Amino acid sequence: MHMRQLAAKFLRRIHFPPRRFSSSCEITISNALPNSLSGKTKCSYNYGSERSRWRMNFRDRYLWTILAGQAAIILGINANPVLADKPRESSSQNGFNTDDMSGFRKIEDGSVISNEHTAKWRLFSDKGREGKLDQAEKFFFSALQEAKVGFGEKDPHVASSCNNLAELFRVQKQFDKAEPLYWEAIKILEESFGPEDIRVGAALHNLGQFYLMQRKLDEADKCYERAVKIKRRVLGLNHTDYADTLYHLGTVLYLLGKEKDAEAIIQESIKILEVHDYAAQLVLMYLKSNRLSEAEDVQRKVMQIMELSKGWNSMDTVIVAERLALTLQSIGKIKEAKELLERCLEARKSLLPKDHIQIAANLLHIARVAMLNSNRLRKINISEAIAEVDKAKDFLHSSTRIARQVLNKLRVQKGKKQKNEASEMKREGHAALVILLQSLDALGLAETAKQELLESQGEHLPHVEAENVLLQCISSYKEFEAEKLISDSPKVKTEYLSCLRHLLSLMIDAGSEDKVTLKDLDDEIKHVEGEISDYSKQKP
Numbered sequence: 314m315h316m317r318q319l320a321a322k323f324l325r326r327i328h329f330p331p332r333r334f335s336s337s338c339e340i341t342i343s344n345a346l347p348n349s350l351s352g353k354t355k356c357s358y359n360y361g362s363e364r365s366r367w368r369m370n371f372r373d374r375y376l377w378t379i380l381a382g383q384a385a386i387i388l389g390i391n392a393n394p395v396l397a398d399k400p401r402e403s404s405s406q407n408g409f410n411t412d413d414m415s416g417f418r419k420i421e422d423g424s425v426i427s428n429e430h431t432a433k434w435r436l437f438s439d440k441g442r443e444g445k446l447d448q449a450e451k452f453f454f455s456a457l458q459e460a461k462v463g464f465g466e467k468d469p470h471v472a473s474s475c476n477n478l479a480e481l482f483r484v485q486k487q488f489d490k491a492e493p494l495y496w497e498a499i500k501i502l503e504e505s506f507g508p509e510d511i512r513v514g515a516a517l518h519n520l521g522q523f524y525l526m527q528r529k530l531d532e533a534d535k536c537y538e539r540a541v542k543i544k545r546r547v548l549g550l551n552h553t554d555y556a557d558t559l560y561h562l563g564t565v566l567y568l569l570g571k572e573k574d575a576e577a578i579i580q581e582s583i584k585i586l587e588v589h590d591y592a593a594q595l596v597l598m599y600l601k602s603n604r605l606s607e608a609e610d611v612q613r614k615v616m617q618i619m620e621l622s623k624g625w626n627s628m629d630t631v632i633v634a635e636r637l638a639l640t641l642q643s644i645g646k647i648k649e650a651k652e653l654l655e656r657c658l659e660a661r662k663s664l665l666p667k668d669h670i671q672i673a674a675n676l677l678h679i680a681r682v683a684m685l686n687s688n689r690l691r692k693i694n695i696s697e698a699i700a701e702v703d704k705a706k707d708f709l710h711s712s713t714r715i716a717r718q719v720l721n722k723l724r725v726q727k728g729k730k731q732k733n734e735a736s737e738m739k740r741e742g743h744a745a746l747v748i749l750l751q752s753l754d755a756l757g758l759a760e761t762a763k764q765e766l767l768e769s770q771g772e773h774l775p776h777v778e779a780e781n782v783l784l785q786c787i788s789s790y791k792e793f794e795a796e797k798l799i800s801d802s803p804k805v806k807t808e809y810l811s812c813l814r815h816l817l818s819l820m821i822d823a824g825s826e827d828k829v830t831l832k833d834l835d836d837e838i839k840h841v842e843g844e845i846s847d848y849s850k851q852k853p
Contacts, residue, residue: 453478469512472501476516483523495520514543518558525561530569537562556585596636605644612637631660635678642682647689651682670741673715673748680708680755687762695766702763709756716749720793743802746793750808753786757815776823783819786812803848810841 457474464470475498482491499516506512521536541562544555560582567575596615599608616637619630638653658675665671687701723742760779790809817834825831 450478450481453481467501467504469502469505472498472505472512472516475501476519479523480519483526488523488527491523495523509543509546511543511547514540514547514558517543518561521558521561521565525565528568530565533565534562534569537565551585553585556582559585600640605640609637609640609644612640625656625660626664628661628664631657631664635675639678642678642685647682647686651679651686654679654682668715668718670716670719670744670748673712673719673745673752676708676712676715677748677752677755680705680712680752680759683708684755684759684762687766691766691769695770699763699766702759702766705759706756706763709752709759712752713749713756716745716752717789719745720749742793743805746790746805747808749789750786750805750812753782753789754808754812754815757782757786757812757819761819776819779819780816780823783812783816787816803845806841806845806848810838810845813838813841 453474457471457478461468461471475494479491479494479498482488482494495516499513499520502510502513502516517536517540521533521540524530524533524536537558540558541555544552544558548555559578563575563578563582566572566578596608596611599605599611612633616630616633619627619633623630625631634653635657638650638657641647641650641653654675658672658679661669661672661675683701683705687698687705690698690701720742723738723745727738757779760782761776764776764779787809790805790812813834817831817838820827820831820834
């Protein structure tokens, strides 16, 4: 049986402890609201013609929503089990090359000696990891030669170079060349640091993955067993790197038919990773530093184990999938993001009530992807671009309708709620109002984009629809302004401020002569900006 099928069958038998995912409206808030990237990220993205002031920025809350929060396990089982080391496979249409070498696992830790050869050795090593497969071999050979000449045949620099070259040959499936290099690296490290050193453990883990990839299970078992013992002693029982090797050992044991032992070991590794919330922290770190491709790698591994262990009948899987989709969207993999978000919507509709606020948020995400696709099509096929805008509008109308239903229901229930239910109602109301404002704001964008597309075909109509939608956004905020439990939030005010700014920009672009209205809008913008500033000053 194929390894993926074996793994899926096995993992479904495991009882996973309760996870800290949530399908409540609190999760929806984090899904729907901005969690900005680094302040240095300012890649603007224009919708429409150059004359329009309505610009989309990669940091805008209604385009580039990045999810933070609880996540699942980082490690998964694939048809190719060497997940941690497999080079990233990105779509060539997005400018990424499948020959990326950045996934290589290093074993040096900076404690090796330095001399005048160090710079050359490191330069060759780095260039090898950064280069394509056809270039990497030359650089890794140069690094190995420099290490032997500059440091001696048995120096740790040589071990590191052997490991890099072995990894390259593994990727190229030149297994006969890779194996002796792995063993040479281990031998040098044992002689330099002792057989129980952590660097030896890391090298054994790499060799175990090499054997597992070829289904040499007995050899892989021996490598992982020894690596686990070293990492347990040096790193401790709660370290994520120990859990990584433990997980791979469990995979090998299962494939050897030792299902009971495998189950216990994999459960232990999962428990360690859950305690550390490793994947969530790692993804958040990558997103904040704008390392989106690396975030994608981790999220794909998380997604894989969620699909295998829980399937699409779990909200945990849906939430993880949505996070991956939004990362794909921000990288520019629009088609894959769209497919994943549509599957999330399908799952939510089967798991949640039809008017649940998470469904509204999901529709909002799909609408944003449709708008990105429309912008891509505007230079290729105007009719198709308009059709995509119309799809986005339909999604946004549905999102708006659901958010209003939730808010109206909460308003009716407000007087009937017990005190201990007030905080839950506040979370639900907050999420619903944010999504309502975001949906209306995005709908105004869609109306403007469609108007510009029609103008490119010779039609000249006033921006009445966009203005009306933005006025609805403003009136919706005002409608709930008295409901302090709902609207008294800097995130809500930020969405309200966005509507105000877009309406002012639209009126100015349209040549409005209503100076009173323009002044009122400008005054209100300054007032809300002041309120948001006061919130930020109150932060501890």
